[in-house]
Amino acid sequence: xxxxxxxxxxGPNTSPLPVLxxxxxxxxxxxxxxxxxxxxxxxxxxxxxxxxxxAHVTADTAIAAGLRMFYSGADIIDxxxxxxxxxxxxxxxxxxxRRILPVVEALVKAGALVSVDTRRASTAEKALxxxxxxxxxxxxxxxxxxxxxxxxxxxxxxxxxxxxGDSKTMGSLAxxxxxxxxVLAETLAVRDRLRAGGVADEKVILDxxxxxxxxxxxxxxxxxxxxxxxxxxxxxxxxxxxxxxxGELLTSGGKAAPPQQRDAATAAISALAAAAGAWGVRVHxxxxxxxxxxxxxxxxx
Ligand code: PMM
Numbered sequence: 001x002x003x004x005x006x007x008x009x010x011g012p013n014t015s016p017l018p019v020l021x022x023x024x025x026x027x028x029x030x031x032x033x034x035x036x037x038x039x040x041x042x043x044x045x046x047x048x049x050x051x052x053x054x055a056h057v058t059a060d061t062a063i064a065a066g067l068r069m070f071y072s073g074a075d076i077i078d079x080x081x082x083x084x085x086x087x088x089x090x091x092x093x094x095x096x097x098r099r100i101l102p103v104v105e106a107l108v109k110a111g112a113l114v115s116v117d118t119r120r121a122s123t124a125e126k127a128l129x130x131x132x133x134x135x136x137x138x139x140x141x142x143x144x145x146x147x148x149x150x151x152x153x154x155x156x157x158x159x160x161x162x163x164x165g166d167s168k169t170m171g172s173l174a175x176x177x178x179x180x181x182x183v184l185a186e187t188l189a190v191r192d193r194l195r196a197g198g199v200a201d202e203k204v205i206l207d208x209x210x211x212x213x214x215x216x217x218x219x220x221x222x223x224x225x226x227x228x229x230x231x232x233x234x235x236x237x238x239x240x241x242x243x244x245x246x247g248e249l250l251t252s253g254g255k256a257a258p259p260q261q262r263d264a265a266t267a268a269i270s271a272l273a274a275a276a277g278a279w280g281v282r283v284h285x286x287x288x289x290x291x292x293x294x295x296x297x298x299x300x301x
Contacts (some may be wrong), residue, residue, distance in 0.1 A: 027113035029133050029157055032075055036297035037273070038280035039290050040115065041066075041074035042241065045099040046083045046091070059102040066103060070112045072286040076134065079103050079127075080117030084138050084212075088167045097123055104130040115159070121146035128154050136282075138163050140209060143190050145197070152198035159237055160194065162187045162209035170213040179218045180225030183208055188232070205235040205279065216245035223269065226276040235279035240269040242284055267292040275300060 032038050045062045066077045081099035082091040091099075100116060100123070107114050108131030115134030116127035121144055124135045128150075135156050137147060140163025151158050162183045164173040176182040187206055194204055206229055208222040219240070229236045240246065242259040250257035250265060257265075267288040270281040274296035283289040 025111065026108070027075075027111055029113065032113070037270070037278055037293040038075045039073065039270075039286055039293060040076040040078050040237070040280055040282040041069035041072075041286045042282060042284050043069065043077050043079045043103070044083070045079060045081050045103055059099075059106075062099075062103045063106045066107045066112065067110060069286050070107065070110060073290045074112075074286045076113045076115050076280070077107050078115045078117050078134075078136055078282060079107070079132075080136075081123075082118065084117075084167060086167055086171050093120055093122060096120065097126055101126060101130050104132050108132070115157075119144075119147075121150045124156070125150050125154070128156055133157060134159060134205075137161065138209070138212060140164060140212065141186055141190060142166065143193065148194055148197035148199060151194070151203070155200075155203065157203050157205065158194065158199065159205045159207050160187060160190055161207035161237075161239075162212065164213035173213045174215050174218060176218065179214070179221045180228055183214075183222060184228055184232075187229075191234070201234060205237050206232065207237040207239060207282075210238070210240050211243045211245065216248050219243070219245045223272065226273060226278065230277035236277070237280045237282055238269070238273040238278045239282040240273070241266045241282060241289075263288055271296045 043062060043066045047057050066079070069077055079100050081096040096118065104114050104116060104127050114132045115136045116124065116132045117136045117138065118124055118127065119137055119139045124147060133156070135151065136159040137143065138161050140161055164170055191204055195201065208229060210219045210222060214222070226236065226238070242262040246262040246265045247256035247258065250262065263285040266283060266285065270283065270289045270292040273281055274293045281289055281293065
């Protein structure tokens with residue numbers, strides 16, 4: 001027998017090697033909690049995100065922030081390298097990948113379940129290679145065939161968020177008859193493209209896309225109509241965190257509340273969304289939203 005492979009205590013050197021650290025089991029999608037809504041922490045590796053002021057610009061600071069979220073109990077960390085702020089400029093593909101890939105790798109290595117917020121199939125493919133499990137895509141109606149091909153080939157989970165146009169045009173496209181029915185119909189039309197391309201329904205998570213080609217009234221109507229989305233047999237994700245419509249709601253002295261003062265309202269939405277059957281919430285402040293979804297689960301039980 002090779003002495004290096006000898007069982008502890010049986011070889012010539014009888015003292016077993018000390019175990020310094022147990023390897024952390026890698027999180028899986030299937031291992032996500034099913035007794036409450038899932039909390040997805042937002043990690044924007046961008047210099048211009050509207051709500052966290054571009055706090056996580058370098059890979060090291062982003063990894064540290066992601067680990068803090070992970071240890072605060074985030075079920076999934078959503079890493080994004082391109083701002084989706086209305087009016088924002090496109091980030092070149094190589095720059096997007098340079099920002100996010102080291103962060104994805106480090107968080108996966110630490111045991112976190114990682115999603116990647118990207119509209120590009122090439123970035124999605126590299127992120128999956130780096131260990132990401134979910135692709136979160138704000139393309140909406142502009143979903144590319146290339147992305148569908150990558151998802152089908154890799155069997156990845158996919159957040160299909162409703163959106164019209166791109167960051168420059170979405171503002172002018174916020175016109176609906178019945179916003180709930182229109183958003184649902186457009187979302188299901190994109191879902192049908194995914195189906196036709198070989199992506200299983202089970203892998204597709206629907207998101208009404210609050211704030212994307214929607215004004216505040218649209219967002220509130222979609223939250224009231226969330227049951228129409230959860231009734232489709234797909235998981236549903238809600239992203240209300242620190243968005244402008246919450247700032248407008250909390251206006252005081254004629255001034256909208258700034259993003260950092262919108263966390264309590266965000267947690268209230270998380271509790272309501274979870275109570276309405278949402279599978280998950282995408283949030284900046286993990287701790288308060290984890291409490292909120294626990295409250296919703298306990299109140300329902
Ligand atoms: N919102 C933003 C970015 N990505 N992804 C999903 N699935 N749902 C959302 O509502 C969503 C998203 C914009 O907000 P941020 O700049 O705070 O990330």
